[in-house]
Amino acid sequence: MEETGNSINRFLITFASFSRELNTARNRVDIAGAIEKVLGRFFKLEACLSAAYDGVKWDVFKKDEGFPFDEEEMKSFYDLALERKSPSFFPLETNGFLVILPAVKSGKLLSSFFGYIENEDDDEFTQELETSLGFFSYYSGIVLENLRLFGEVRESARLQEELRKYFEKMLNSLDEGICVLDASGGFVFKNQKFDELELEEEIIEEIKAISSETLDQSAGQAREKEFNQGFFSFNSIVLAGGGEILVRLEDISNTKELERMKQIDQMKTEFIANISHELRTPLSAITAYSETITESLESLDAETLKEFMGTILDQSNHLTFLLDQLLDFSRMERKNLQIDKSRFNIVALIKRAKESTRELYERFNTKIEINADNDEMFVEGDEKRIHQVLINLISNAIKYGDKEEEERNVILTVAEVEDSEEIRISIDDNGVGIDEENLEKIFEKFYRIDSSLTYEVEGTGLGLAICREILLEHGKDIHVTSKVGEGSHFEFKLDKAKE
Numbered sequence: 001m002e003e004t005g006n007s008i009n010r011f012l013i014t015f016a017s018f019s020r021e022l023n024t025a026r027n028r029v030d031i032a033g034a035i036e037k038v039l040g041r042f043f044k045l046e047a048c049l050s051a052a053y054d055g056v057k058w059d060v061f062k063k064d065e066g067f068p069f070d071e072e073e074m075k076s077f078y079d080l081a082l083e084r085k086s087p088s089f090f091p092l093e094t095n096g097f098l099v100i101l102p103a104v105k106s107g108k109l110l111s112s113f114f115g116y117i118e119n120e121d122d123d124e125f126t127q128e129l130e131t132s133l134g135f136f137s138y139y140s141g142i143v144l145e146n147l148r149l150f151g152e153v154r155e156s157a158r159l160q161e162e163l164r165k166y167f168e169k170m171l172n173s174l175d176e177g178i179c180v181l182d183a184s185g186g187f188v189f190k191n192q193k194f195d196e197l198e199l200e201e202e203i204i205e206e207i208k209a210i211s212s213e214t215l216d217q218s219a220g221q222a223r224e225k226e227f228n229q230g231f232f233s234f235n236s237i238v239l240a241g242g243g244e245i246l247v248r249l250e251d252i253s254n255t256k257e258l259e260r261m262k263q264i265d266q267m268k269t270e271f272i273a274n275i276s277h278e279l280r281t282p283l284s285a286i287t288a289y290s291e292t293i294t295e296s297l298e299s300l301d302a303e304t305l306k307e308f309m310g311t312i313l314d315q316s317n318h319l320t321f322l323l324d325q326l327l328d329f330s331r332m333e334r335k336n337l338q339i340d341k342s343r344f345n346i347v348a349l350i351k352r353a354k355e356s357t358r359e360l361y362e363r364f365n366t367k368i369e370i371n372a373d374n375d376e377m378f379v380e381g382d383e384k385r386i387h388q389v390l391i392n393l394i395s396n397a398i399k400y401g402d403k404e405e406e407e408r409n410v411i412l413t414v415a416e417v418e419d420s421e422e423i424r425i426s427i428d429d430n431g432v433g434i435d436e437e438n439l440e441k442i443f444e445k446f447y448r449i450d451s452s453l454t455y456e457v458e459g460t461g462l463g464l465a466i467c468r469e470i471l472l473e474h475g476k477d478i479h480v481t482s483k484v485g486e487g488s489h490f491e492f493k494l495d496k497a498k499e
């Protein structure tokens with residue numbers, strides 16, 4: 001009983017020291033060292049060899065100088081270790097023993113320890129020793145496997161980190177800002193370019209809005225928008241997994257500016273061709289009528305002469321109008337469109353403007369109606385400039401009338417704006433109308449809608465740009481609503497004159 005107690009104690013002490021050694025083992029050489037130490041407690045080891053087995057070949061990773069066998073001689077011992085997979089003592093022909101301690105995990109031999117004992121006596125190799133060795137073999141197998149697994153995990157973590165760095169480098173080398181947002185609109189990733197852009201709050205809000213739309217519709221979004229900071233393009237996609245959104249954004253201000261400049265360049269070219277044509281038409285008429293008068297003055301009766309002279313006058317007025325428009329445009333470009341405000345009766349001015357377009361509305365067979373709350377409604381503004389605005393708007397309403405329409409109508413309305421110190425002037429027509437896409441563009445300089453009607457009727461594309469500029473100088477603006485095939489409605493407001 002006491003004998004058993006002693007041997008249990010010895011086993012526990014040996015086991016404790018073996019565990020301590022293994023706990024600090026960092027690699028297979030350390031494990032071999034621990035085995036060597038623990039075996040040293042039982043018998044005197046002269047020299048040792050440790051080799052790992054990968055299922056095909058052996059790899060010696062620790063060998064003492066005095067170990068008596070070379071690789072060729074080891075072959076049979078390797079086979080023995082593989083065959084038995086448990087600790088064994090092999091008596092050598094030249095006296096002594098070879099202790100073989102294989103490390104096995106789940107029936108697989110991972111490595112083996114071979115220790116040379118110069119001892120002729122095998123009394124020491126008791127059943128108890130064999131049991132202990134069996135345990136050490138099993139235990140070192142577990143530790144070896146754990147070390148291998150740990151190595152694998154560490155390697156895979158290293159690879160993942162390398163991969164992460166590689167992708168980050170790629171994303172950072174892009175000239176686009178890239179960010180990823182989670183479902184609640186929080187940023188989970190930003191690349192270097194994104195940070196460098198130092199985006200204003202409004203752009204950040206736009207990114208969040210796009211992200212939430214992408215999530216709601218489960219579909220990528222693409223748009224371009226102008227901000228104080230510049231023109232940006234946005235593209236979003238739902239990332240695999242569904243909960244996160246990737247948004248790419250690019251500063252396209254330069255591209256947009258180039259596009260704009262090209263467009264203006266093209267419009268200028270068209271404008272020059274257009275204006276030459278515009279000037280030639282009245283000039284040709286004036287020349288033709290003047291020649292007829294000069295050549296056939298004697299044969300012309302007073303009535304015909306008056307009619308011819310009237311045409312010359314109309315065409316001269318039109319020439320003056322065109323030249324004035326060019327002059328105003330040049331003033332507008334130089335920000336020199338001066339406004340000289342006074343108090344005047346807008347209803348009377350509208351009547352005059354209607355009269356000024358008589359030639360045009362008669363030629364286009366258009367009826368012009370004036371609706372005013374009163375005969376006298378006084379406003380504050382530059383009378384000459386507002387006259388110009390009215391003539392432009394009325395001329396357009398006549399020119400862009402619908403040929404299919406039985407009766408072409410233009411209605412000019414002057415009305416007080418409720419609860420305000422303003423008066424609204426509106427011009428309605430039942431003309432061809434303007435499609436949604438062109439509603440704002442028509443106020444750009446040189447812009448003319450690309451349609452067959454525009455080519456037929458005279459115009460420079462400057463009228464509405466000048467109208468808007470004049471009204472902006474008054475602290476007002478001009479608005480349009482329209483429906484293709486039904487007609488257009490233009491309106492602007494002026495301040496009521498103080499009594």
Ligand code: ADP
Pocket residue numbers: 392396397400429431432433434442443447448449450454458459460461462463464465488
């Ligand atoms: P334009 O000298 O060509 O008339 P504007 O600047 O006055 O130049 O107008 C720009 C363009 O807007 C016109 O070419 C025409 O295509 C469109 N437009 C203006 N007014 C009307 C209207 N009342 N109805 C339909 N189209 C219009």
